Amino acid sequence: MFTKQKWRMLVKGIIGLALAAVLCTGCHSNKPAELSFNSKYVDLGIIYSDSAVRHVDFKFRNSGGKELIIKDVKTDCDCTKAVFSHEAFNSGDEGVISVTLDLRAFFPQRVVKHVAVYSNTGINPDTLVIAGIIKNK
Numbered sequence: 431m432f433t434k435q436k437w438r439m440l441v442k443g444i445i446g447l448a449l450a451a452v453l454c455t456g457c458h459s460n461k462p463a464e465l466s467f468n469s470k471y472v473d474l475g476i477i478y479s480d481s482a483v484r485h486v487d488f489k490f491r492n493s494g495g496k497e498l499i500i501k502d503v504k505t506d507c508d509c510t511k512a513v514f515s516h517e518a519f520n521s522g523d524e525g526v527i528s529v530t531l532d533l534r535a536f537f538p539q540r541v542v543k544h545v546a547v548y549s550n551t552g553i554n555p556d557t558l559v560i561a562g563i564i565k566n567k
């Protein structure tokens with residue numbers, strides 16, 4: 431038989447568990463890693479051939495709940511190099527993929543370069559795009 435005091439403790443415990451379950455519904459712990467970029471496209475505009483080396487930083491955030499790991503970053507041309515961190519990014523952590531383009535060997539034309547980002551998000555590759563127009567001075 432429950433006394434009033436035991437009954438109150440039981441009710442408080444049930445209410446506490448129910449409240450914890452409701453609050454944890456919005457928790458990110460079961461949400462997979464998610465790679466969110468500030469921007470996936472950069473237009474460099476006009477690039478003069480005598481100074482056609484450009485650096486672009488793609489800033490990102492793990493907006494998911496699980497740990498984000500960038501496994502690899504591949505470029506579509508030897509003229510494009512990417513540097514990234516192999517460390518794990520916890521939920522809310524931010525990072526940068528730095529890309530350097532050396533377009534000095536290109537003839538005047540519109541160029542579009544792609545950077546493929548492979549991670550543990552399940553969306554592979556996540557593609558970044560850099561565009562510009564090379565002109566002679």
